[in-house]
Amino acid sequence: MSEYGLAAFATLAVAAVLVALIVRGWRGRLKRQSGVAEPLPAPEGLGAPLASAEGQYVSTTTAGDWLDRIAVHTLGYKANATLSVHPEGVLYTRSGARDVFVPARDAIGVRRESGMAGKFVERDGLVVLEWRLGGRPVDTGFRARRPEAVAAVVTALEELTTPAAGGPKTTPDADQPEQKDTK
Structure with a gap:
């Protein structure tokens, strides 16, 4: 040789x-991760979208740990997708993978990031939705194809995750009884 x-x-x-x-x-x-709950399917008769954007579903990770990708139920797969915000929740319609539906009651909050799970973009280029998957807090990242669509999507997600929307938007101490100042 x-x-x-x-x-x-x-x-x-x-x-x-x-x-x-x-x-x-x-x-x-x-x-x-075999014990991680499977996302719910989108309900029949989903209301008209409040906002939507085409782009890329980046991944779902453990909340706060953008390197701990959730691999089960195809949640860790990147795919072209459409994110649509509905009164009932958030729907990621993905090409080549199962759709992901986040009920409004499980949505915790939204923020902008510059990277997660191997996808790095300009500052605040990703829309990250924090939500509960079977009681486990997770983050799902989405990169919009057109930057002008991001503002409407973020606004709709913020409205969906406010206490007025009826979701479980509580702070970590919200379940604790209020302590009175005895001084």
Whole structure:
């Protein structure tokens, strides 16, 4: 075998080992997350969208940990998508993957970020919805194709996640009894 043939073989062997390790890691993540609840399907007769945008569904991660991608139920897969905000909740209609519906009662808040789960864009280029998936707080990132659509979507999401909208928008201490100042 020539010197170049040996180098090519070694390169292919290293690449194969790396791919095997990636697959093993992803399968391990799927196994560890087997208890994560599956998102609800979109209800029949969903109301007209309050706002929508075309773009890319980035991923769903554990809330506050943008590297801990939720792998189960295709929530960790990037896909072209349309995000639409409805009175009943938020719908991510994805190409090549199952749609993701977030009921309004599970939506916690919205914020803008510049990156999550391997997707990095300009400052505040991602719309991140924090919500509860079976009681577990998660973040779902979306990158709008047209920046002018973002303001309307963010406004509609903010209205959906306010206490006036009827959702569970509580602060971490909201479940604690109020303590009176005894001084």
